[in-house]
Amino acid sequence: MKHQPPPPPLPLSQPPSMGATVAGGVASVISTMNGNSSSGIEAVKCRPPIYPKPKTPSFDKDRDYIGFATLPEQVHRKSVKRGFEFTLMVVGESGLGKSTLINSLFLGDLYKNRQMPNVEERIEKTTKVEKKTMDIEERGVRLRLTVVDTPGFGDAINCEDSWRVCTQYIDEQFRQYFTDESGLNRRNIQDNRVHCCLYFVPPWGHSLRQMDLDLIRRLHRKVNIVLVIGKADCLNKQEVRKLKERILQDLEDNHIQLYQFPECDSDEDDDFKQQDRELKASIPFAVVGSNTILEVAGKKVRGRQYPWGVVNVEDPEHSDFIKLRTFLISTHMQDLKDTTQDVHYENFRAQCISQISQHALRERGKLKRDSISSTNGFDAAISETDRLLLQKDEEIRRMQDMLTQMQEKLKQTHLMEMKKNDSVIDV
Amino acid sequence: MKHQPPPPPLPLSQPPSMGATVAGGVASVISTMNGNSSSGIEAVKCRPPIYPKPKTPSFDKDRDYIGFATLPEQVHRKSVKRGFEFTLMVVGESGLGKSTLINSLFLGDLYKNRQMPNVEERIEKTTKVEKKTMDIEERGVRLRLTVVDTPGFGDAINCEDSWRVCTQYIDEQFRQYFTDESGLNRRNIQDNRVHCCLYFVPPWGHSLRQMDLDLIRRLHRKVNIVLVIGKADCLNKQEVRKLKERILQDLEDNHIQLYQFPECDSDEDDDFKQQDRELKASIPFAVVGSNTILEVAGKKVRGRQYPWGVVNVEDPEHSDFIKLRTFLISTHMQDLKDTTQDVHYENFRAQCISQISQHALRERGKLKRDSISSTNGFDAAISETDRLLLQKDEEIRRMQDMLTQMQEKLKQTHLMEMKKNDSVIDV
Numbered sequence: 089m090k091h092q093p094p095p096p097p098l099p100l101s102q103p104p105s106m107g108a109t110v111a112g113g114v115a116s117v118i119s120t121m122n123g124n125s126s127s128g129i130e131a132v133k134c135r136p137p138i139y140p141k142p143k144t145p146s147f148d149k150d151r152d153y154i155g156f157a158t159l160p161e162q163v164h165r166k167s168v169k170r171g172f173e174f175t176l177m178v179v180g181e182s183g184l185g186k187s188t189l190i191n192s193l194f195l196g197d198l199y200k201n202r203q204m205p206n207v208e209e210r211i212e213k214t215t216k217v218e219k220k221t222m223d224i225e226e227r228g229v230r231l232r233l234t235v236v237d238t239p240g241f242g243d244a245i246n247c248e249d250s251w252r253v254c255t256q257y258i259d260e261q262f263r264q265y266f267t268d269e270s271g272l273n274r275r276n277i278q279d280n281r282v283h284c285c286l287y288f289v290p291p292w293g294h295s296l297r298q299m300d301l302d303l304i305r306r307l308h309r310k311v312n313i314v315l316v317i318g319k320a321d322c323l324n325k326q327e328v329r330k331l332k333e334r335i336l337q338d339l340e341d342n343h344i345q346l347y348q349f350p351e352c353d354s355d356e357d358d359d360f361k362q363q364d365r366e367l368k369a370s371i372p373f374a375v376v377g378s379n380t381i382l383e384v385a386g387k388k389v390r391g392r393q394y395p396w397g398v399v400n401v402e403d404p405e406h407s408d409f410i411k412l413r414t415f416l417i418s419t420h421m422q423d424l425k426d427t428t429q430d431v432h433y434e435n436f437r438a439q440c441i442s443q444i445s446q447h448a449l450r451e452r453g454k455l456k457r458d459s460i461s462s463t464n465g466f467d468a469a470i471s472e473t474d475r476l477l478l479q480k481d482e483e484i485r486r487m488q489d490m491l492t493q494m495q496e497k498l499k500q501t502h503l504m505e506m507k508k509n510d511s512v513i514d515v
Numbered sequence: 516m517k518h519q520p521p522p523p524p525l526p527l528s529q530p531p532s533m534g535a536t537v538a539g540g541v542a543s544v545i546s547t548m549n550g551n552s553s554s555g556i557e558a559v560k561c562r563p564p565i566y567p568k569p570k571t572p573s574f575d576k577d578r579d580y581i582g583f584a585t586l587p588e589q590v591h592r593k594s595v596k597r598g599f600e601f602t603l604m605v606v607g608e609s610g611l612g613k614s615t616l617i618n619s620l621f622l623g624d625l626y627k628n629r630q631m632p633n634v635e636e637r638i639e640k641t642t643k644v645e646k647k648t649m650d651i652e653e654r655g656v657r658l659r660l661t662v663v664d665t666p667g668f669g670d671a672i673n674c675e676d677s678w679r680v681c682t683q684y685i686d687e688q689f690r691q692y693f694t695d696e697s698g699l700n701r702r703n704i705q706d707n708r709v710h711c712c713l714y715f716v717p718p719w720g721h722s723l724r725q726m727d728l729d730l731i732r733r734l735h736r737k738v739n740i741v742l743v744i745g746k747a748d749c750l751n752k753q754e755v756r757k758l759k760e761r762i763l764q765d766l767e768d769n770h771i772q773l774y775q776f777p778e779c780d781s782d783e784d785d786d787f788k789q790q791d792r793e794l795k796a797s798i799p800f801a802v803v804g805s806n807t808i809l810e811v812a813g814k815k816v817r818g819r820q821y822p823w824g825v826v827n828v829e830d831p832e833h834s835d836f837i838k839l840r841t842f843l844i845s846t847h848m849q850d851l852k853d854t855t856q857d858v859h860y861e862n863f864r865a866q867c868i869s870q871i872s873q874h875a876l877r878e879r880g881k882l883k884r885d886s887i888s889s890t891n892g893f894d895a896a897i898s899e900t901d902r903l904l905l906q907k908d909e910e911i912r913r914m915q916d917m918l919t920q921m922q923e924k925l926k927q928t929h930l931m932e933m934k935k936n937d938s939v940i941d942v
Contacts, residue, residue, distance in 0.1 A: 154622055155845035157654040159599050162849035164591045169780075169926075172586050195581055227584040272865050272908065273915045275857055276922070353596070418582035422589035430702050438699050476872065480907040487914045494921045498928065 171230035173279045178237050180288025184318030189377035217257050251306040258282050258310050262436040283428045285311045288318040295334035312347035315372030321399045328374045367415050373408035598657035600706045607715025611745030616804035644684050678733040685709050685737050689863040710855045712738045715745040722761035739774035742799030748826045755801045794842050800835035
């Protein structure tokens, strides 16, 4: 008997025939309904993420089996029980469809109560971070998604502060994690580190602007940057291709390294390699978002209605939206987290440790000098222990908060349960 | 379309009919060949590890799918690529079949070149740790298995050193990990921490001996101890039952807590719960090992040939070998690792940190005393802050326990609720 690897869950929104339900290019709804569409290629490109099968060596004899091949399943089970956390930062000037795209990606309503600032407010306001968290569940898998938005970016006249707000936010999360990880209560650490930064480039420029380059240069060693060309439905295919080429050239010329796709193992199967190549080749992703559901050929699609046709967000011929979603969520989300942990956070941590030890050395030097000249080093020692005590007080306060939150949650759950029981009885 | 969870890989050595191929009790090979065996019950008990299916909520609409339900699969894949490490410590006096059992468990030849020490050597030699590592692969899953053996244990006249050797080894690995984890190159840390200690109890005693209790008491807060009654084929069923009862009573009387099976979630399916109950009920496992392959009823089995019959190591009616192997390798290996990390290592780490800060305080105090030659009040101040710091550490530890408890409670409530919802839908 052979062990079958976990089958790849197919994204329900992407049955293989999906690409054909809406016509590519400027074809109208009517022509689509008549089946007048170029199906084949899109259908293939539009396929769900592929997980190649792990190797399944055959065993000659029954007794060659020990049993540890279940280890990945043990890990799988545990991860489901624990749940996942992911933080996405969205950077780019107003009007590039950031919020719409996020809502399209996560089918959420994160920005439903948003009020558009008027021009005066926009000119006044500085770049300010806005953080939204939602707990979502899909097929028994729980995800705590945090979206960090920088809504005023580019609106204020002084753009130089923009990068400071972003880097400060990223560093703060790293610092918090560093404190938590160095503390004694490590089992309940919340990971608020930014795992990915979607950087929106406007479609109307000829390439990256100096402002973009400045910001990206300041971020690329701190966070996984993924470039996205927003509102790409104002560019035709050729224009998209050209813009992508220029952007990649700019990045190369400026020695900027965005998030690197991990190398595809040579033993992966061909479909997976092909999908990987396609994803890589699409960078930077040219996307169109929409929260409007249109009915096209009897199917409901997220789209944008123009007098000359319907842009179907999920049609790979129309935009890279599905590729971005596949990459960001279905295939590389864990790698983005791992890269954050192994590369970006470790860099930050190394800097921290180096600063701390330099500080300690200076402190010791001071004390020694003091003790030799028998002056007052007492203050320094007290302030050091003071700092330690304050740190611990801070940790205790944090834990108290957590306890209160959990108590509240427990109470809520209890109440909900009681209520539910009531309603069940009512029925 | 519903997503199927990864199917549980069935241990090839355990087809459902296996239990029936060799007769239980004193039945001879011939009688077995005539099919004269009590099949049914064994076949059920002998089944492979069961993984209940994760919940697969159904989606009403195609577009309700985001894609992050693949996260556990992403983790699964990464774990396979990375490979696994596991360290097993084997403790017990000579002659209890430790090496044979390890070879039976891992189908290895770890001890093929072993030379038996003669009596004089045995009396002379102290308990010495012997470490063997093998890289094994099964169905594409790689495991670096380390077995830490304490071969002379109990042979030397001075038994008091025995526990010291074991605890020292465990602490050394923890210390190494602590150093590595505090360093700058954390991506390639080798985890040599002892994840499980198989403690062999002789079958010929009436319960645990003072020596056993002493050793277990010294180890149980440092490592996951799993008790095993060695060479259990010299005990009949009633004797095994009695010995197990006495051992459990002894442990309770001495407030010793061995490795605790994690609570089975209330939403697991019934087969899994049943298997879990059976594993728990079998502790301490009474085992028989053998590296001799006998042919019984045309099938090859690991067994021991006696004039009164064949002991089939893998027959659950004959010994708990399969239960031990299922538990240790197929179902709880990852939990043993996680418990080592979250409980035992964290305890060690907390002690380390507390020692370090105390040491730092004393050092500073020394410097300070030199600097303020005038007052004697400084020592008092240092010891006072010392006390405060320790107090706070204690408080943090206590809160940590509370948090863990509440989390557990919350999880249980959540699961119960989910289950209730299910049953409501079923109705």
